[in-house]
Amino acid sequence: MIMAEEGLLWLAILGYLLAGMVSVIVVIFNRGWERILLLLLSLGLILHGFSLGLRWQRLGHGPFISMFEILSSNLWSLTLAVTLFFWFYPALRATSVVLLPTLLVLMGWMMVSNSADTAIPPTYDTIWLYVHIGFGKIALGAILVAVGIGGIILMRSLGSLARHVQRLPDNPRLDELSYRFAALGFIFHSLMLVAGAIWSLDAWGRYWSWDPLETWTLHTWLLLALYLHLRPLFRPPPVVGALLIWAIFTFAFLVFFGVPFISRAPHQGVV
Amino acid sequence: MVTKLATSLASLKFSLAILLLLLGGLPLSAQGMLSNTVLLTVAGLLFIVNIGAALQCHTTFRSQPGLLVFHTALVVVLGTAVTSRLTYFKGAVELTQGEIFSGYAQSEERGPWHADHLKNMRFRHDGFTVDYGPGLKRGTTRNQVIWQEGGQRTQSATIGDGTSLNLAGYRFRTTANKGFAPVFLWIPADGSQPSRASLHLPSYPAILEQVRHWRIPQTAIRIKITLLLDEELANPEKSWQLHLPRRYRLKLETGDGSVNVLKDGSTVRFSEGVLVFEGLRSWMGYRIHYDPAMNWLLASSLAAIFGLAWHYYKHFSIHHWTEYVSVSEKCVE
């Protein structure tokens, strides 16, 4: 069983790596290999999904206890978000050159983290856990897509790379689309906070305890609110908007994965 | 003059300033350099004034009802959050099996406006079991509690993990902190009133060595107590259930080097009096929470999210999402 899990995961990683290479070929060498990209990503997702499923079945709980599990399940959900985006927005598949390296960072991190078996604390036995994590994954997925679109705007501002993405929609339109995904991310981030508070109340008897993850996640939410307010207030040019969403994503990424990394468990008091 | 003040108060620049205050203050309060209650109360009140003025002044809110709902709900969220900070109570208490909660927590933290009704709360801890899996992994906790409703009708319940005991808004919940408690009766030789004491041994099975030092109250007698378990309880290899042991003895060592091994009802004589070991009970550590604003906070947060989703739905349906990806006529340099 463990062998099958690991084998599938390695195959999925191979698929993701190949997809990463294809994305560079698509954008830099201007080859129309976008379908291959989509195929590789979908294949990676299926294999990775099976690997996660086998582990889930073997351990009797979902992938959300250890750093390895959190990274693995987020790699899966974020790749799913990116694949769906490519599916519905074929014209923007060039964003893969920005999005896939981000996923590869996550993958590298996952590969160096400890994949030992984990046990589920009794407080995790609630539906709110799934709701909370599900909303969080959608939020991060939407923000990642916003980042990918913003990445094209930033590439255009870097002279040498600009010509590879010239044929894409113009900056104001990309900016608007990026903002829409960020707004979607904001709604789901809010839902994640509320669901998390309900779970926390259920599990530990308080809905908010200012543990490091809660505090820094609230910062991410406030930064998104700041970003959404800056638009009507200062009408920032697309490049500034893109830089802002990049900064927020980097922050959210570090909070999402970094804070649990430095603390003992995703949330204090879970054990 | 008044309009100018209202406009300044309603300005989004003022919101940004408060947001920056909050973003800067939260790490400081996490480090303990700034009171969390003060920071949140000040920022919350400033936001309430800011949004309240904005709801009056900004015409955007009249044309965009979703935004109006969102920001109005946000005022309620902030109002309830501030109320919560000012009135909350957080505490902890340990109770021996059979003991009635006295109304006082052993450690506590409270908002400045907390009206203390805890002192009127009573319930009795009536024992517990906890399931453990291999590797001493804690599973389900089942703790029996008994209390009186309306001062008469006796109620009982099993609490633990996700289920707490709710008495007039004070929620008592079990913790991983629990263990065994030998109960002693001390009968002073001078004929004064006997007194009973239960000693909470270290949390079990977190600490397997069940030892405690104790000075018998109102005496200079210092003793060391060790619980000797004559049956297997904690087993890291397999699943087991934590309950009160049936077979045990208590080793009692005094400063002068004498050692007594006690069973239920055994006595030890000292020149100042007689110590009777009455038996072993369990003890449970409870956390106590009180937050009257909680339900309001949830309702207003959900209303805010609804308003926001409504706003964006309306806003984004004007132009379909795919309109932004048709390739532009002009190239972008």
Ligand code: HEM
């Ligand atoms: C953390 C608290 C806040 C959050 C999360 C928040 C969120 C939002 C969001 C998401 C929008 C919609 C922007 C868009 O259409 O993309 C918005 C708009 C707006 N907010 Fe807030 N807001 C907050 C606090 C405030 C405060 C304190 C004020 C007080 C002035 C305010 C005033 C406004 C105004 C006037 C608009 C409309 C801007 C426009 O489209 O012209 N907001 N807010």
